[in-house]
Each structure stands twice: as structure tokens, then as C-alpha cells.
Amino acid sequence: MEAGLEQLAEAEGTTATWLKKHHLMYTAATRHPLILSIRDGSIDLDSFKRWLGQDYLFVRAFVPFVSSVLLKACRESDNNSDMEVLLSGLASLNGEIKWFKKEASKWGVVLSSIAPQKVNQDYCRFLESLMGPDVEYTVAITALWAIEVVYQQSFAHCLEEGSRTPPELAETCQRWGNEGFGQYCQSLQKITDRRLLRATNEELKKAEVALLRVLEHEVEFWNMSQG
Ligand SMILES: Cc1ncc(CNC=O)c(N)n1
Numbered sequence: 001m002e003a004g005l006e007q008l009a010e011a012e013g014t015t016a017t018w019l020k021k022h023h024l025m026y027t028a029a030t031r032h033p034l035i036l037s038i039r040d041g042s043i044d045l046d047s048f049k050r051w052l053g054q055d056y057l058f059v060r061a062f063v064p065f066v067s068s069v070l071l072k073a074c075r076e077s078d079n080n081s082d083m084e085v086l087l088s089g090l091a092s093l094n095g096e097i098k099w100f101k102k103e104a105s106k107w108g109v110v111l112s113s114i115a116p117q118k119v120n121q122d123y124c125r126f127l128e129s130l131m132g133p134d135v136e137y138t139v140a141i142t143a144l145w146a147i148e149v150v151y152q153q154s155f156a157h158c159l160e161e162g163s164r165t166p167p168e169l170a171e172t173c174q175r176w177g178n179e180g181f182g183q184y185c186q187s188l189q190k191i192t193d194r195r196l197l198r199a200t201n202e203e204l205k206k207a208e209v210a211l212l213r214v215l216e217h218e219v220e221f222w223n224m225s226q227g
Contacts, residue, residue, distance in 0.1 A: 013193030
């Protein structure tokens with residue numbers, strides 16, 4: 001088993017069980033050819049720029065989604081530290097949007113003229129479907145954890161020993177591959193596992209489906225960026 005998966009499995013929570021059960025999908029999302037091409041230095045820079053522009057639009061749509069999870073936590077959570085974890089995640093998106101703008105200008109990507117591609121629209125629509133008051137906190141936080149952990153595991157892979165990530169892409173990999181973001185993902189995973197322990201069978205089903213949908217959307221997002 002890979003080091004990343006082993007680490008996640010240590011907690012032995014429901015999320016770890018699901019990642020093992022769906023390891024093919026999980027690996028497809030976290031070891032996508034686009035990520036492997038960053039890691040081995042063969043990345044086509046047009047793919048990177050396409051990803052950058054589309055991901056900026058995604059992150060703008062991601063902000064209201066994270067806010068909606070924060071709102072659910074405030075209303076439904078049995079543990080008041082959840083709010084602090086989610087608030088820190090929301091706050092870091094402020095710096096992230098600024099970073100996208102700076103990074104785009106560095107690469108000559110004009111963000112104002114980028115239209116979302118269909119795959120991106122579909123993913124954003126999926127986020128919207130999770131924002132309603134009818135969606136349980138447990139289901140929404142499962143999706144949020146999955147979205148974040150895919151990026152954390154993908155970009156951390158590009159920073160591991162032996163990777164040949166081009167220096168001009170190091171900052172991008174650091175953004176999601178850094179230790180702090182890893183801790184944030186672990187906090188989300190702990191919250192998710194705690195909620196899943198108390199979930200009804202129906203909620204468990206919905207949460208597992210949400211995880212799978214996230215993994216599918218993430219694979220599609222990388223595919224779209226590769227062109
Ligand atoms: C498509 C996608 N998935 C996950 C993330 C990571 N979350 C926030 O930045 C992201 N930026 N884009």
C-alpha cells in the first residue's frame with residue numbers, strides 16, 4: 001500500500017474504509033496522469049494554464065459551498081470546534097483567490113476572459129446541489145473532506161523525494177501539498193468520521209455516494225485540464 005493511503009487508514013474510521021473500498025477511483029483522482037506529469041517534469045504548460053484558469057473559477061464557486069458547510073456546522077454540529085476548523089478553511093480561501101490572480105498574471109493567463117468548461121460547470125452544479133438546507137451536515141462535510149484530500153494527496157505527491165517537479169510549479173504544489181493543509185484535511189477527516197459514526201444508514205449511503213461523485217468530478221477536472 002502507498003504511504004498516503006496507509007496514513008489515512010491509521011485512524012480506521014469509515015472514511016479510511018471507504019478509501020480502501022474505492023481505492024481505484026481514489027488513485028485515479030490522486031495519481032492522475034496530469035499530476036504524474038507535474039511530478040516527472042514532463043507537464044505540458046498549456047495544460048497547466050488551462051487548469052489554472054478553470055480552477056480559479058472552481059474556487060470562486062467553492063467559497064459559497066464551504067460557507068454553506070460552515071453554516072450547517074453552526075446549526076447542526078455536536079462539537080463546537082468544527083466551526084473553527086471550517087472557518088480556518090474559509091479564511092485561507094481569501095489568500096488562495098489572491099494567489100490565483102498573481103499566478104495567472106505570472107503565466108499570462110487572463111482570468112477575466114475565461115469561461116467555465118462544461119466539466120467545471122457540472123462540478124460547480126454538484127457543489128450547489130449540496131448547499132441546500134435539505135442536505136445533512138454529515139453528507140456535506142464528507143464531500144468537503146473528499147474535495148480537499150484529493151488536492152492535498154495529489155500535490156503532496158509532487159513534492160515527495162525523487163520528484164522532478166519544475167521549480168516554477170513548486171509554489172502551486174506547496175499550496176495544497178504543505179503540512180498545514182495536510183493537517184486541515186486530517187481535521188476534516190476526523191470531523192467526518194465522528195459524524196459518520198452517528199449517522200443513519202440513509203445518511204451513510206448518501207455520504208458514500210457524495211465521496212464517489214467527488215472522486216469522479218476530480219478525475220474529470222484533471223482530464224479537462226489535460227485537454
Ligand atoms: C477541482 C478542485 N478540487 C479541489 C480543490 C482544492 N480546494 C480548494 O482550493 C481545488 N482547488 N480544485
